[in-house]
Amino acid sequence: MNAQSSTLSKPAAIAVVSLIFFTWGGLTSLNDVLIPHLKAVFSMNYTQTMLIQFTFFGAYFLMSMPAGALVARVGYKAGIVMGLVVAAVGAALFYPAARMPSYPVFLTALFVLASGITLLQVAANPYISLLGRPETSHSRLNLAQALNSLGTTVFPLLIGPLILVGAVLGADEIAAMGAAEQMAYRAAEARSVEMPYLMLSGALLLLAVFVLLMRIPSLRDATEAGPAVYHTYLEALRQPHLRWGVLGIFCYVGAEVAIGSFLINYMAEPSIGGLSEAEASRFLAFYWGGAMVGRFIGAALMTRIDARRLLGFAGAMVCVLLVTTMTTTGSVAMWSALAIGLFNSIMFPTIFTTAIERLGTLTSKASSLLVMAIVGGAVIPLAQGALADRIGIQLAFVVPLVCYVYIIWYGLRGSRLHGSTPVGGSAVVSRSGAMH
Structure with a gap:
């Protein structure tokens, strides 16, 4: 049909979706940079600091089934776009979290960001497996996963130093400061995440618009329900x-x-x-x-x-x-x-x-x-x-x-x-x- 000719070729669509795998891999790996940074900013112990990963990966558990129901209703392409927008909102929430600064608001931002990534997982994984013959689905997933790993490698290398730009002081050094100095130090350190995450938020929104405008194949898969x-x-x-x-x-x-x-x-x-x-x-x-x-x-x-x-x-x-x-x-x-x-x-x-x-x-x-x-x-x-x-x-x-x-x-x-x-x-x- 003519509609088929108006869509991107399947290899081009695979490239678009693989870019999304790269992006969410990188976003996930940035948690490893946030952990030592926020630990110093809020003078927390390791248990408190690991609430970062608890919040982030807890979203997978809580949001996987709702995300699956949403994708079943709106389809793969719309699910990918919505996932990118939700992730962009989560990244943007780092700005008010850093301005306050507030650890609970940081955790809220991480939960929203992870919810968007969960929606991307639920939509993009099956979508890329449908872009071609079933017998080659594993090779397509492996390619996408390799790009996911590339994202986890590149993001900490390029963005990590932007977040950890200042000298991180120890608990004893911070304790030796006056109250005003402590507040000024923590505010300055917290704000180092503002620009990187605002840039990431903007990039996610641009990617959402790109996917929305791209005429990638509109595929459906049988969905179990009942x-x-x-x-x-x-x-x-x-x-x-x-x-x-x-x-x-x-x-x-x-x-x-x-x-x-x-x-x-x-x-x-x-x-x-x-x-x-x-x-x-x-x-x-x-x-x-x-x-x-x-x-x-x-x-x-x-x-x-x-x-x-x-x-x-x-x-x-x-x-x-x-x-x-x-x-x-x-x-x-x-x-x-x-x-x-x-x-x-x-x-x-x-x-x-x-x-x-x-x-x-x-x-x-x-x-x-x-x-x-x-x-x-x-x-x-x-x-x-x-x-x-x-x-x-x-x-x-x-x-x-x-x-x-x-x-x-x-x-x-x-x-x-x-x-x-x-x-x-x-x-x-x-x-x-x-x-x-």
């Missing part, structure tokens, strides 16, 4: 490999986010790197960049090595690196922590795909449960923060260590399939993608 929704979630959870996979996603995302959240403060420790927060933010590129490089290496290795064994091996390597990080000092401890990103790379997609394997018509419900398990990014960093306040930041890495021990077990045992036929009918290709 009174059996609670029944099918429970039915999906009766499958052991999915049940353990949901816990695997919870542990993995929580551990990955927790490590990234503490890296800047960890590298600033005199016994580890002795770096300023601004210098340390540049080293985040090695952590997130390693995940991007490892994704390509892992994809090649999986053509020869069983994915479950590779997952177990990657988990074991991370455990070795974490033990090294916890028991050494200096550059060895620092680079051991940064190298974890390389082995993290294959974990999310491997856990996700093994968990939904052979679930047939339950696949969409299983995918929703796995996306909701991203709430681990809210819980695990908070637990590590509470422990860091008691035993120190270095030994607190035992929290993600426990998570990776579970991932080893899941890769080698928990992901094993039971039976030989798909559950509930013929196999269904997953329409849900990964966050990382």
Whole structure:
């Protein structure tokens, strides 16, 4: 039909949507820069500071189902545009939060920003999988996820130093100031986030207008709905490999986010790197960049090595690196922590795909449960923060260590399939993608 000729080609549409993957990856990784910055501004302990990740990833848990219902009503393209606008509003709220300055308003801004990103996830992941033949959907998702990882690498490198532009003072130095000096210092430090996040807000709005005006294909996918929704979630959870996979996603995302959240403060420790927060933010590129490089290496290795064994091996390597990080000092401890990103790379997609394997018509419900398990990014960093306040930041890495021990077990045992036929009918290709 003529309408088809008026739309962009599918490769061009894939490029547009992949740009959105890049953007939300970068926005998510900026939390790792905000954590040491706001910790200093408000003189908080680690438990209080980790409310940043708790708020951000808690939005995934609370908003995933409402976002899915909205996308089912308005369609993929409109859902993407709305997600970009909501994220832009969240980024703009950083301005009043910095002007006050108010930690609760910062958390509110983060929740709105994360709600927009959740809507983007729900709309963009299935949309990009529909832009072409079903048998090549995994390659399109992998391309988009690689660009997502590029965003997590580039944003802290370019925008991080803008946020951490001033010299961050310690709690003792701030306490030595007079009340007026403290207020002036905190106000100046808080305002360093104004311009970066206003720029990001403007960029998100421009991207929303761009997507709205672009004639990308208007695709639809069959959407499950109806009174059996609670029944099918429970039915999906009766499958052991999915049940353990949901816990695997919870542990993995929580551990990955927790490590990234503490890296800047960890590298600033005199016994580890002795770096300023601004210098340390540049080293985040090695952590997130390693995940991007490892994704390509892992994809090649999986053509020869069983994915479950590779997952177990990657988990074991991370455990070795974490033990090294916890028991050494200096550059060895620092680079051991940064190298974890390389082995993290294959974990999310491997856990996700093994968990939904052979679930047939339950696949969409299983995918929703796995996306909701991203709430681990809210819980695990908070637990590590509470422990860091008691035993120190270095030994607190035992929290993600426990998570990776579970991932080893899941890769080698928990992901094993039971039976030989798909559950509930013929196999269904997953329409849900990964966050990382």
